[in-house]
Amino acid sequence: MKQTVTIFGIPISVNTTSTDPQYLEDVAKYVEEIAGKISSRSATNLPLAKLSAMTALTIADELFQNEASSLPAARRGPRRVEDLIVKIEKALAEK
Numbered sequence: 093m094k095q096t097v098t099i100f101g102i103p104i105s106v107n108t109t110s111t112d113p114q115y116l117e118d119v120a121k122y123v124e125e126i127a128g129k130i131s132s133r134s135a136t137n138l139p140l141a142k143l144s145a146m147t148a149l150t151i152a153d154e155l156f157q158n159e160a161s162s163l164p165a166a167r168r169g170p171r172r173v174e175d176l177i178v179k180i181e182k183a184l185a186e187k
Contacts, residue, residue, distance in 0.1 A: 099124055100124070100143070127147045133181065138184075
């Protein structure tokens with residue numbers, strides 16, 4: 093099934109196996125929410141490519157944290173999305 097969603101004002105056609113069109117809409121909305129949080133914390137207007145990359149890193153970090161939470165405590169590192177965002181913003185500011 094092909095479905096179109098809009099992220100960052102850009103229509104994106106996606107092939108999906110989900111029979112629930114609302115699912116992909118919810119995923120797109122979540123991506124935009126994360127991007128909005130990152131954008132609002134930036135002192136400058138981020139280029140779309142950087143905003144997209146930072147959004148992807150943040151969501152990937154959330155995924156890794158969720159996967160790591162199923163590991164024993166001794167194997168889990170203290171990883172926080174907020175810390176990652178701060179590090180990325182500092183690195184971007186230095187360039």
